[in-house]
Structures are given as C-alpha cells and as structure tokens.
Amino acid sequence: MSVDPSAKQNETTQEHGHPHPKHELSYHAKRIYAIRELLLEKGVVTREDIQAQIDYQEARSPANGARLVARAWVDPKFKARLLADPKAACAEMGIDATSLNEFVVLENSEKVRHMVVCTLCSCYPRPILGRPPDWYKSFNYRARAVNDPRGVMREFGQELGADIEVRVHDSTADIRYLVLPLRPPGTEGMSGEELAKLVTRDSMIGVVDALPALPGSRKNA
Amino acid sequence: MPRGHHDIGGTTRDAGPIDRTEHQLEDWEILADAVNQALGARGIKRTDELRRAREEMDSELYRSLSYYERWGASMENILIEKKILTREEVDRKVAEFEKKWGEP
Amino acid sequence: MSESSGRFKPGDRVRVRAEDRPGHIRTPFYIRGKSGWVERVYGEFLNPESLAYGRDGLPKRPLYLVGFRQAEVWEKYETAPKDKLYIDIYEHWLEPA
Structure with a gap:
C-alpha cells in the first residue's frame, strides 16, 4: 500500500502535485479523510500512528x-x-x-x-x-x-x-x-x-x- | 425487542448465494482501517464501542453501507460521543476538502 | 488463560438465557433458549457488554465454549446428525439445564 496520501500532500507544500484520487469518493469516504485530518489537528493521533497501523496490517497475510x-x-x-x-x-x-x-x-x-x-x-x-x-x-x-x-x-x-x-x-x-x-x-x-x-x-x-x-x-x- | 440488524445468524433474508468477488481495498478504506486501529492503540476507543455504534445505526443505513463505510460512520459517532470532535467540524472539513479538490 | 473460575465445568449441560433486552449483546439471537454443553472453559474476560458503553468491563465474566447439536438448534437442518455448532458465551447468559 502506498503511504498515507495526506502525508504526501504535506510534503509537497500545497495541493499542487498531489494526486486527485478523491474525485469519486463517496460521502462516507470523504468523511474518513475529514476525521483523519481533524484527529491530526487535535493531536489525538499522529501521522506516524496511522502509518504504523497501515504497515502492520500490510505485513499480515x-x-x-x-x-x-x-x-x-x-x-x-x-x-x-x-x-x-x-x-x-x-x-x-x-x-x-x-x-x-x-x-x-x-x-x-x-x-x-x-x-x-x-x-x-x-x-x-x-x-x-x-x-x-x-x-x-x-x-x-x-x-x-x-x-x-x-x-x-x-x-x-x-x-x-x-x-x-x-x-x-x-x-x-x-x-x-x-x-x-x-x-x-x-x-x-x-x-x-x-x-x-x-x-x-x-x-x-x-x-x-x-x-x-x-x-x-x-x-x- | 426485535433482533438487531447486525444479529443475522440463520436469517432467511440473507440466505442467498455468497458473493465471492473480492475487491482491492481503496486508499480511503485502508485509511479507515488504520485510523480506527490507531485510535485503539492510543486507548481512545474500543472495538466493542464501535460495534455498539454500528448496532445503533439506522437499520437501512447499516444494510446499505459498505463494510468500511460502516466503520467510518461508527468511528465518527463514537468520536462525537466522546466529545473529541463534532459533526459540524467533520462537515466543515469535508466542505473544505471539496473546495480544495475542485468539487461543488 | 485461567481455567479455574466460573460455575460451570466441561461437560455441564447449560441453557442459553432466552432474555431479550436492548443494548450491546454478544449472545446471538438464534441461540437464545437453546440447550447445549460446556465444551471448554476459556477463563475470565472483561465484559464487552459493558466495554461497549465506555465502561470498565468489570467484573470480568467467565467465558465458555458451548457446544450445540445442529439438529437441536434449527428446525430444518440437513441430514447430518453429527454436525455441531460452537459458540463463545459469557456466563451471565447461561443457566444450568
């Protein structure tokens, strides 16, 4: 799995250059991104926390x-x-x-x-x-x-x-x-x-x- | 008390053939999974709570959402219940994203 | 897992409570009121029916693997008399049968 998409987005200063896979996102999918962003802003979880979970799960098969x-x-x-x-x-x-x-x-x-x-x-x-x-x-x-x-x-x-x-x-x-x-x-x-x-x-x-x-x-x- | 919409063992409504089509998870699904697990790892929510939130959802919604949509909706409800975020904050953030991503 | 606790032991006949109450319940609807036997004692676990509401899950509840004969669970089950169904059930959902 690719890394957390917003991590990429932040590395590239602005929204320029970030891929636009989100056009076809459903109502609920958009809310996932919103929740993730809010949790990061509030310091409830970190990017590293999220990436660690992605890595953990990708290693299971x-x-x-x-x-x-x-x-x-x-x-x-x-x-x-x-x-x-x-x-x-x-x-x-x-x-x-x-x-x-x-x-x-x-x-x-x-x-x-x-x-x-x-x-x-x-x-x-x-x-x-x-x-x-x-x-x-x-x-x-x-x-x-x-x-x-x-x-x-x-x-x-x-x-x-x-x-x-x-x-x-x-x-x-x-x-x-x-x-x-x-x-x-x-x-x-x-x-x-x-x-x-x-x-x-x-x-x-x-x-x-x-x-x-x-x-x-x-x-x- | 009618049986819960999640409590479907042996029900005739779902007695049809099993769809064995598998789909490659999309990024938002992987994200829903990971954010959920990260919240668990931080001790912010338990799976038991998310399950309860899914059981409390509107029954038609429960039936119509995909698996990770149900995860997302239950996660949002539990985070609101715990006063970690509000519905309005999520709505605003979605609107912000839509504007940024060039959507109405 | 500690196997010392609990009022039931392997081989005991048990009936699943037919109780019908609101809230987060880990005992499936289809098995309530049915009788089986204790196959295995899993020890004590935090009560998910309390954890589901953000509470502490205490006191811990003994958890059992309970076996049922399929033919006794379902009115129509195909002719396979040996088939069995096993469910993890917390002690507060069980009574002696």
Missing part, C-alpha cells in the same frame, strides 16, 4: 497462517505446541500474535471439519491472516455459515459426506480461531515451503480443505 499449518504438518511436536499454546507457537515462527486476546487453533481430521464465522460482526484473526476477504464479511456468509455450513462449502466447491462431522464456530467474543486443515494425501516428502502453497486462506477459515497435491510436486507418492 494468509502466508503467515500457511507457514504455521505447513510446519504443523511436517513436525508433530510443533503441531502439539500450536494446538496447546498457539501464541507461543506463532512467536516461535516469528509471527506476532501478541495483539490477539486469545488464539485457538482447530484441528481438522478425516472425520471432522471446522468452519469459522462471526455472525454478529466480522471478527477474524487479522494478526495472523491479514484483513478478512469480502465474502467473510458479507451478510450472506454471516447468516448462512451457522445453519447451512454444508451448503456454504458446496458453493466453495466442496461436498462432504454425512459421515463427516461439521463443527461451526461462531466467534462472538475475544477468541480468534484458525482452522488447521487436513494435510492433503499424496504430499509425503514435500517440503514445508511446497506444502505452504497448498494452504489457502479459505482452508484456514474452514470453508474448504487445503488444495490437493499438484501432480508435479508429488515425490514419494
């Missing part, structure tokens, strides 16, 4: 979660630590989860699949996965995840048999959940780095399994 999952797949002791004390396991991997109040990892198995939603709001493990995708915040997902999880999974391309147990978590409080998807078959011998590519964001929300092994990456299958 599903790749962090994928590293956790891939390591858990290849290292049973790490998996045990990840399930028992997820924040400590994150710290071990250089992932800063300290801003999470509580962090819980839900382990999928052949017989059990977990799926996470926040029906009241759109709570999401942002320090681990970054900002949530639009669909996660949509009214339709929030409404349907709790009473039609299998239908939701079907829309995401996954059909589960009735013998598999689906566990939906509605995260209403301070606990943030990450799904530890099942390791796909045929991935024996793949490196952690290769495995991490199979761990999609959606598989850590739990609406689908991890990607199947790519034919070319099968080693000892």
Whole structure:
C-alpha cells in the first residue's frame, strides 16, 4: 500500500502535485479523510500512528497462517505446541500474535471439519491472516455459515459426506480461531515451503480443505 | 425487542448465494482501517464501542453501507460521543476538502 | 488463560438465557433458549457488554465454549446428525439445564 496520501500532500507544500484520487469518493469516504485530518489537528493521533497501523496490517497475510499449518504438518511436536499454546507457537515462527486476546487453533481430521464465522460482526484473526476477504464479511456468509455450513462449502466447491462431522464456530467474543486443515494425501516428502502453497486462506477459515497435491510436486507418492 | 440488524445468524433474508468477488481495498478504506486501529492503540476507543455504534445505526443505513463505510460512520459517532470532535467540524472539513479538490 | 473460575465445568449441560433486552449483546439471537454443553472453559474476560458503553468491563465474566447439536438448534437442518455448532458465551447468559 502506498503511504498515507495526506502525508504526501504535506510534503509537497500545497495541493499542487498531489494526486486527485478523491474525485469519486463517496460521502462516507470523504468523511474518513475529514476525521483523519481533524484527529491530526487535535493531536489525538499522529501521522506516524496511522502509518504504523497501515504497515502492520500490510505485513499480515494468509502466508503467515500457511507457514504455521505447513510446519504443523511436517513436525508433530510443533503441531502439539500450536494446538496447546498457539501464541507461543506463532512467536516461535516469528509471527506476532501478541495483539490477539486469545488464539485457538482447530484441528481438522478425516472425520471432522471446522468452519469459522462471526455472525454478529466480522471478527477474524487479522494478526495472523491479514484483513478478512469480502465474502467473510458479507451478510450472506454471516447468516448462512451457522445453519447451512454444508451448503456454504458446496458453493466453495466442496461436498462432504454425512459421515463427516461439521463443527461451526461462531466467534462472538475475544477468541480468534484458525482452522488447521487436513494435510492433503499424496504430499509425503514435500517440503514445508511446497506444502505452504497448498494452504489457502479459505482452508484456514474452514470453508474448504487445503488444495490437493499438484501432480508435479508429488515425490514419494 | 426485535433482533438487531447486525444479529443475522440463520436469517432467511440473507440466505442467498455468497458473493465471492473480492475487491482491492481503496486508499480511503485502508485509511479507515488504520485510523480506527490507531485510535485503539492510543486507548481512545474500543472495538466493542464501535460495534455498539454500528448496532445503533439506522437499520437501512447499516444494510446499505459498505463494510468500511460502516466503520467510518461508527468511528465518527463514537468520536462525537466522546466529545473529541463534532459533526459540524467533520462537515466543515469535508466542505473544505471539496473546495480544495475542485468539487461543488 | 485461567481455567479455574466460573460455575460451570466441561461437560455441564447449560441453557442459553432466552432474555431479550436492548443494548450491546454478544449472545446471538438464534441461540437464545437453546440447550447445549460446556465444551471448554476459556477463563475470565472483561465484559464487552459493558466495554461497549465506555465502561470498565468489570467484573470480568467467565467465558465458555458451548457446544450445540445442529439438529437441536434449527428446525430444518440437513441430514447430518453429527454436525455441531460452537459458540463463545459469557456466563451471565447461561443457566444450568
């Protein structure tokens, strides 16, 4: 993400030379800029505060979660630590989860699949996965995840048999959940780095399994 | 007490297909996110308060605004409630920007 | 997380209060009045229903992971008898079942 636009604007003394992306801004978008400016003028927050938050969030992405999952797949002791004390396991991997109040990892198995939603709001493990995708915040997902999880999974391309147990978590409080998807078959011998590519964001929300092994990456299958 | 407009788990109104289109965040959305987090980091507001403000919004407005528009509107209301700024100040600042950016 | 506090322990049957009151509430409408079991005790947390109004959130409230059988929550749920729903619920929204 580019830096805070008004920071640029101030560096160039006047409004000359500052880009004009704001022409098409909605009523509410304009108010965001106004609020930001007022908060700066009043000294409530600083430009550095705002930029630090932009940088923080830009550094978060599903790749962090994928590293956790891939390591858990290849290292049973790490998996045990990840399930028992997820924040400590994150710290071990250089992932800063300290801003999470509580962090819980839900382990999928052949017989059990977990799926996470926040029906009241759109709570999401942002320090681990970054900002949530639009669909996660949509009214339709929030409404349907709790009473039609299998239908939701079907829309995401996954059909589960009735013998598999689906566990939906509605995260209403301070606990943030990450799904530890099942390791796909045929991935024996793949490196952690290769495995991490199979761990999609959606598989850590739990609406689908991890990607199947790519034919070319099968080693000892 | 009718259920809140945010409390939509299992409701039939939203039982339709999930739109999986994703959009690249615009600058103002990233800004809304960052200003909000910066206020939190300074201990000026809590997410719980913003959630309450979103729940207190007009229901039609809640349904019609985009995600970060809802964040912005709730942030503005909480800042006004805390007497950190006023509606008029925000209005004036918007007018100032519109003039500067060459808008009516 | 401290797991010592709270009146319920894992395995206890609980019912979600059917209470209907104004204000910021963290117990979804759809689960009120339903019965389940305590799956896990998360410890004590500041009460968001107080924090939401700029108050201090005290006293802290025990938080539980409560499990429900999907077939018992919804009138129409597709035939998958093992499916479950788990919700984080604060103690003041629970009563023994």
